[in-house]
Amino acid sequence: MAQPSQTANPADALDRKRAYLTPNVTTYYQEPIVMDHGDGCYLYDAQGKRYLDFFGGILTVSVGHAHPQVNQAVADQLQRLTHVSTLYLTEPMLALAERLAKITPGRLQKSFFTSSGTEANETAIAMARTATGSYEVLALRHSYSGRSALAMTLTGQSAWRMGMHGVPGVVQVMNAYCYRCPFGRTPDTCGLECAKDVEETIRTATSGRVAGVIAEPIQGVGGFITPPDAYLQELARIVRKYGGLFISDEVQTGFGRTGKRFGIEHAGVEPDVMTFAKGLANGVPIGATIATPEVADHYDAPTIATFGGNPVSARAALATLDVMEQQQLTENARVQGVFLREGLEELQKRYRILGDVRGRGLMQGLEFVRSDKQPAPDLVGEFLERTKAEGLLIGKGGLYGNTVRIAPPLTVTRSQVQDALDAMERALRAMYQAQPELNHVS
Ligand SMILES: Cc1ncc(COP(=O)(O)O)c(C=O)c1O
Numbered sequence: 001m002a003q004p005s006q007t008a009n010p011a012d013a014l015d016r017k018r019a020y021l022t023p024n025v026t027t028y029y030q031e032p033i034v035m036d037h038g039d040g041c042y043l044y045d046a047q048g049k050r051y052l053d054f055f056g057g058i059l060t061v062s063v064g065h066a067h068p069q070v071n072q073a074v075a076d077q078l079q080r081l082t083h084v085s086t087l088y089l090t091e092p093m094l095a096l097a098e099r100l101a102k103i104t105p106g107r108l109q110k111s112f113f114t115s116s117g118t119e120a121n122e123t124a125i126a127m128a129r130t131a132t133g134s135y136e137v138l139a140l141r142h143s144y145s146g147r148s149a150l151a152m153t154l155t156g157q158s159a160w161r162m163g164m165h166g167v168p169g170v171v172q173v174m175n176a177y178c179y180r181c182p183f184g185r186t187p188d189t190c191g192l193e194c195a196k197d198v199e200e201t202i203r204t205a206t207s208g209r210v211a212g213v214i215a216e217p218i219q220g221v222g223g224f225i226t227p228p229d230a231y232l233q234e235l236a237r238i239v240r241k242y243g244g245l246f247i248s249d250e251v252q253t254g255f256g257r258t259g260k261r262f263g264i265e266h267a268g269v270e271p272d273v274m275t276f277a278k279g280l281a282n283g284v285p286i287g288a289t290i291a292t293p294e295v296a297d298h299y300d301a302p303t304i305a306t307f308g309g310n311p312v313s314a315r316a317a318l319a320t321l322d323v324m325e326q327q328q329l330t331e332n333a334r335v336q337g338v339f340l341r342e343g344l345e346e347l348q349k350r351y352r353i354l355g356d357v358r359g360r361g362l363m364q365g366l367e368f369v370r371s372d373k374q375p376a377p378d379l380v381g382e383f384l385e386r387t388k389a390e391g392l393l394i395g396k397g398g399l400y401g402n403t404v405r406i407a408p409p410l411t412v413t414r415s416q417v418q419d420a421l422d423a424m425e426r427a428l429r430a431m432y433q434a435q436p437e438l439n440h441v442s
Helices: 010-020 068-080 091-103 117-132 149-154 193-205 229-241 311-326 329-350 377-389 414-434 436-440
Strands: 035-039 042-045 050-053 110-114 137-140 170-173 212-215 245-249 273-276 287-291 354-360 363-368 395-397 403-406
Touching: 050 414, 068 311, 091 110, 091 287, 091 311, 110 117, 117 137, 117 149, 117 212, 117 245, 117 273, 117 287, 137 149, 137 193, 149 170, 170 193, 193 229, 212 229, 229 245, 311 329, 329 354, 329 363, 329 414, 363 377, 377 403, 377 414, 414 436
Parallel strands: 137 170, 137 212, 212 245, 245 273
Antiparallel strands: 035 042, 042 050, 110 287, 273 287, 354 363, 363 403, 395 403
């Protein structure tokens, strides 16, 4: 949809950013893009250049930009009622809570609403502590939980901790990063040493009773690290043995992204608590924490999230869930995800700098390496510049900054996936032409 640009002078955007935003508001690309508007899987910059969006505002624009059904729901609600706080009940908040109880696995039933994934995770930890009476929480290496002091401490990547020394009561345990197994195992020699180490850590580094573990079924910011199902099953079993709860952080993996409704469903683990944000309301700010009645009913001391359960966010979420169901987008994520994955594996055969292809559904990662799996963040930087020139937007991540993250809106079509694969192929070919030594990566 063509629209006149909102940005009077895109050329001076970087100067204004430097003058008025703190320096940690980082942007992709040597020349940041000033984005103007979006439509479905496409974004348009302030000069009118079109991009195929395969990162969806960090896995958040789940049903495509400017979706008419979601936008109409938001517009209707704005006309009716924008905000009252949870001191009063509203139909959208109640309807969303009821809907989440219906679609989440197992016995998850009672929700607490907030405005972000960080707050959703804070809430989950508070629930686990109040329900179990234990304090210590396990978090996984390479995880990302958000930006509050607690969430940064849970986060298992130093770069995202802003030099914080951390809050007490959090113990990091081994994740299953099979491509770089710290135990030197390969899939055929794996004895789930990482999960066994969790039990050893509980015995040696905690009081022996834990409130729970928080785990992303696929680690998002960590670079789409995809643990074997058996790891998550074992993790849940061990934590429960020591009195703890299993918290599934579905902020990135929730609502169809991985080809099942929730990421944890691949492993068949029924969590005690789940957290959501990002894709739930297609970009309208929302966070939610849902728990089983036994857990949730302990969460009864006074606390309030002013914007939690906001009727505009709740209507946006309900409309987003409607679109997902009407268009069977979980199934689309599965089908297009298989096609995307096959294309990426084909690229991997030809371009050896693609050391690992991993993920599920429309959440696929590419780890860039040089010989001996040496992380190559510089190659990711170059790949991003070249795919941008091709009109394709993708993300990056990982502890070493060497993983490309590919996660289009769930409405993506086969021909759009093919366009993205073609753009990535052209970018790789140009990189190999510019640096012939890449041909020798083994
Ligand atoms: C898995 C996960 N949990 C929590 C968060 C924090 O969410 P927010 O940025 O909305 O606070 C993020 C954000 O990227 C995330 O990826």
